[in-house]
Amino acid sequence: MKLALTHVSTATPGTAEQRIGLIGAGRMGTGMGISLLRHGAELHIKVNRNRVGADRLTAMGAYEHTAVCELARHVSAVVLSLPSSCEVEAVCLGQHGLFAHLARQSLILDCTTSYPASTLALAEQAKKHDLHFIDAPVTRSPEQAERGQLNAIVGSDENTFPAAARVLTAFCENIVHVGDVGQGHKLKLVYNSMTMGIASVAAEACQFAQAIDVDLATLRSLVGRGATNSGIFQSFAAFLLGETPDALAISITNARKDIECGVRLANETALKIPVLTAAAQKFHTSVAEGKGELTLPHLALSEAKGS
Template sequence: MKDRVGIVGVGLMGHGIARNVVAHGYTLTALEHPGNQPLEELTQQGAKTTPSLKALAEASDIVILCVTGSPEVEAVLTQGGGVLEGLRAGSVVIDCSTSVPASTARMAEAVTAVGSSFIDAPMTRTAQHAREGRLNLLVGGDAEVLAGVRPVLECFAESIVHAGPVGAGHALKLLHNFVSLGAAAVIAEAAACAARVAIDPSLFVEVLSGGGGGGAALDRMRPYIIDRDPTGLQFYMSNALKDLRYYVEMASDQRAFHEIADSVASTLRLGVQEAGPRALVPELASLLTERVEPI
């Protein structure tokens, strides 16, 4: 029989994950939460819902967490009536959120203490890839535990990389997001300066594409730079800022250099302050174009 799956966090990414798990014939229970995307598509496919974290864990062999970050993961697991209270021996918690590795280690210990297993499996790629079942997963945890849950992960991922022990997946995700979001912020700042010196946006993108500025970050920023279409990178600036803060925290814990990350975080913080938490990362280009720096 297939494992029973529970999911906490049916947002932009979690909805695609849940949709594919159900489509592959798994029994799914989703947590009812105000931050969810509409659940009708899932319930029409046979998914169940519950407002109780404990009940969700009791009904599941595998619990997938797809929430904002470390504070939310800790709350979901440890609050009264939370997932830890409902886990049964032999269950597995899969944390697909983006979290600080130090917190991940603590939560893994808490899950292990009740007789269950924990792996971190943060995602790269976009909500569209989640819907298509084509995410990339960076997994930290025991290889045997990963092997046991791999069939579920393969429902929504086309690439699964075992990064190392618990926490390694989250560490690798933070490294990835620093580079990818840092590149997007650099491109946004350059696009703003290009506008000031009257360089045509299409020419700006064309020249970058043909040289050292080409790549995934430019491809995702291109629609906004040329046509003010932000859908190429549907990632909230507030989430980007959170990820950069987590990266700086991880680097600081390891006494690693992080001056560039500090600057990227500062730029994203400005974007959130001026455009709000729901502004998308590509919108940084126009915000910086409009901003006049003091002499």
């Protein structure tokens, strides 16, 4: 199905004085929260295992709650920035979840890279509680989240989209409406699968160059002048050359989750994607070897350096 794309200017009226919840104060979520506070939102956050982001947000005026149900009673919109659909389902469902405790007509924006089937099921459950559940996965980095420069890929009905855009405009530079609920997560999985596929090829090219004594800086210069160039390869090269130690700070475990979800979605359509399937296996192997918590550019280290 061809999707109609609607771009929304970040001049859209925003979040001033709006009471917004944030669940998932990791690196990306913390950046979103900082931007929401900067735009005047009254921010409520759920206690997070990693205190770094939560402490930054509470120091800037966010209210912290120990339970999802407690947070839900204070807000009319909730932004989710979680590792996967499993965590999204956990905070939405059950007697202590968002669906049971949010006020009627409240809005839930799932900015997680979630699985579309789960998203559709949650949206149906939300309707039964007179709530609006939409998918709004984002691209770009935590640093860009903090500066309000993310891209949001939104799946929602036409009536709910303007309310979603008013929240997203606080931390997004570009907001693209790609269709009904679920379509945002479908597009994000295609996007992330391509990203991780390119990362797998770039990693092996860097290892190949080292193995045959090809200078990486020279290779980078050559690649940068041709159609083969990519931001992924350039980030890998900058990491390997010691220029940007924190390049592409997504973990290999999270990257594996994204591409495996993409392969699963393709398989459900009976589409064969052998190249992306092989890339997914590379990530699976890296995690099995104990490299899951390392960042993405570590894929490009030779086995000798990696050890």
